[in-house]
Amino acid sequence: MNNKYFINAIRFVLLVLVQVLIFNQLNFFGFINPMVYILFLYWYPINTSRASFIWVSFLLGLCIDFFSDTMALHAASTVSLAYLRPTIMRFVYGVNIEFQNFKLSNSTRVQQFTFLALLIVVHHLVFFTLEIFSLANILMILKKVVVIGSASMLLCLLFNSLFSAGKE
């Protein structure tokens, strides 16, 4: 139990540092900054209290916001994502997640992929809608969601296969 908190705390700090020191400065093609910290919400244990999950996600978003001067945009999108995660999981895994011994690593590749993709799409939609904040620029929002979303997806998949193999 202690171990679980420890791993999550380390993950939290490392993902924030990696995000703000490396990926926020990437500016690939001038605007592509992948958001890898979404992996925290992907890896976060399932059988924990929902309220604490929402709080932790809020803190994560706020930490990123402090570093990147984005007011509270990241916080707003991580909170929405944390609240919607159980719904997304039920959509992807069906009744399987009701079982006590359900683990992410036990699910199939396709399920993991869909789950991660949905998380990223929801997060980026909320984030860029709030950042650009006008319906007149809806094409620009969609363009950013698609392009930056696929970059995030690619990197998250890479990180996921790098770091989750040894675990569990």
Place this chain on the structure above:
Amino acid sequence: MQQIINFVIRHKNFLLFLFLLMLSLAFTIQSHSYHQSRFFNSANWITGNIYEAKQNITAYFDLSEENEKLIDENQRLRKLLFNKSNSDTISLDSTQLLYTITTARVIKNSYSESRNYITINRGRNDSIKPDMGVITSKGILGIVENTSPHYATVQSILNENSNINAKIKNTDHFGSLVWDTKDYAVVQLVDIPRMVPLNIGDTIVTGAMSSIFPENIPIGTIQKFDLDTAKSFYQIDIKLFNDMTNIRNVYIVNNMDRKEIRELESKNLNEQ
């Protein structure tokens, strides 16, 4: 009463979510207006130190390029100095200076969002205050927005809220410099009336109306111009002299008379 409590308990997660979402939206929307982003900026102690540590490591990678930039500037300034007539005495009395300059280093730069901020390693302890102008050797960069004891955030000209007085070089036709968030190398100059003769390649400099920047700091050259929808003002695209993606050493300009000018202007406003 019992029902209300039950309702709260049943929907406590949703209410928590709603509360936190509203909180972050409030912070975000409130800081859309100028000078409100006091709580969320990277000029605080933790973020400043982390960025500074990172900058200390990466600073070595393009050191020679940065040196060349500074030598170029020195050369230009020496040329001005040697060719200046009656330059026999230079006053060192700081009470008579109109502008004072502080140097700083950029520790965090951003240009891919729609509201970009830059963090520099000088702050309140170096007598940096909000509303001072920030320039580089090539042109203007932005305006100081928030300060902490050792760091300050600068609202870049690549920011939706940025609005700087600018004019066409060697004329007195002035307009406002804004950014449409599309391209980090191009900003827009609006409110230039249509009777003004324009040419592609004309230089744009800061205007005299602002009490933040000195007059005639270079900004960029005209890339393209069109009339706006009302057909009475130009909408001008300006290619910046600065490469906004590669900025290291900056100068902070402090106008000593700014306080006096502001007091006078606010008096006018009060009388109206």
